[in-house]
Amino acid sequence: MAKYLSALLCGIVFGLGLCVSQMINPQKVLGFLDVAGAWDPSLALVMAGALAVAGTSRLVILHRAKPVLEAEFQLPKATHIDTPLIAGAALFGIGWGLSGFCPGPALSALSLGIPEAYVFTGAMLAGMWLFQILQSPK
């Protein structure tokens, strides 16, 4: 039970961060990506704040033998730079640039009852599902 409550808390804190930083607003995000328009550097400071906290705290956290509520840390093992990584990031970037939505803000915006967020999130889930179908072993 505790591990579900902690995950819930982390989701809330993450979502509040998206609200406070206004990254939940696609036009705010596009203001950063549009270097030819009225450029808004805010997104860079959001990343700087997040990286400062996440980067320094992980040095302390990973000294532990295991996380507080689980048996082990589950960290990404992949280190290679390959075609799927670059192609996937490039495709994601096209969708992000067209909409201003990446997965976190799109999900958070669902509770505000914005129809566009539902359309985007539905299509995003379909895209993820499509990948699972095409990539899963036959």
Add this chain to the structure above:
Amino acid sequence: MENFTPYSALSGGVLIGAAVALLLLLNGRIAGISGIVGGVLPPWRDAVGWRLSFLTGLIVAPLLYKLLGGQLNVQIHASLPLLVVAGLLVGYGTSLGRGCTSGHGVCGLARLSARSAVATVTFMLSAAITLYIARHVLNLGI
């Protein structure tokens, strides 16, 4: 730079970093949103419960923010067909590249992963070029 909001951007970023740190400390997991969502869809290769809890928190957070007196402005100019195309690309692309803004851009960069740095530079460039063409060349009104 009249739209620049440095203080709210930094404090929001600190909250996001705190969520990333807490999820690692308590659950031993990486707070990459696309990965957390992808794991909720079939086939279920990994635990689903903590993912649903995290996503519930992420989704209710704006309501709490408003309850606490916060003001939210969510402006979307893209048309519905364009949002469908964008959503499909974001879903497929983050699955193929195994990460999004949070997974590669925050969690990956925080552990100085070269793989995540390449992904982050790629999606930033791709998004900026796409937006330039869509907004300033094709005048799609986004």
